[in-house]
Amino acid sequence: MEETRGDRKYKAVFFDWDGTAVLSRRAPVEKATAAMKPLLRQGIKLVIVSGTTIENIAGGRIEEHFTKQELENLYLGLGRGAFDYAFRDGKPYVFHDMLPDPDCLEKIHRICFEIHMELKREYGFDTDIVFSRPNYCKIDLMPEALRGDNLFMQADELELLKEKLCRHGIGSGLQGLMELAGRVGGQYGIRVKPTCDAKYLEVGISSKSDNVDAILGKIQEDGNGRAEEDTAGMKESGLQAADCAFWGDEFVGIEEGIFGSDSFMITEMTRDGAFFDVSEVSGKRPDGVVHCGGGVERFLAFLHSMQ
Ligand SMILES: [Mg+2]
16 A cells, blocks of 8 residues: 555654544544544554634544543644644643734735625625634635535535636636735735635635644654654654655645645645545645545545554
């Protein structure tokens, strides 16, 4: 199997939550936590990297599924770059955050409203905006398409969005929307990091890239701090990106050069890792991402295979 690269075992697994570890936010989490538990016990680092906040991971009670000792090896990178958690004494704590201050958050809100107005004015293209996130806004590009409880990208959404952009005369497509976000951000003096999963254009100042970099750094630091322990074969040099697997369901390219939110897990720091996409959606992935498909079942089978 490609994912074990011969007999080498991964020492850390970074993974998306909705659509990768669980089917939807309300689906039971027991299958996922049962697959995670033995790995945490063995000292393998598990890192949940999700755009959502902690209340939406296992109903805000992920720690109840594990022992204090198992939790030492669990990390959460949430809010698309905003919050990075480790566990101490069985409780989560934020060890790093990238929350915008109130002034910056207000600018993000204004930027998104400007984007919404420009699309409406210039192209008659209607959007909705979700303002309630602590660090970014979600611009709903297809308010007419309801996802219900399934919050991840649906197979036909890409085509629907492309058709809609075309119909409204937005010839530059998604690239044009990203540029618009960048331009409006610039007017407010903010370097925005927009992402798009076909239904939502999300605009904030951080992304999953910030989560994985901060957590990999933290694991390396912690590992170096207690090098003698040699947990899961960790040596003095600490854990390297090449020891890590990264799993998600939104790597697919929406357009040439624009990839989904999980592609942000690929950074300068993590690029030597192994990347896997469980999505069934066809399309181009970033170079090096293995498209294995199979959804949640496929990812959980991978965790089980690591025991
Ligand atoms: Mg997902």
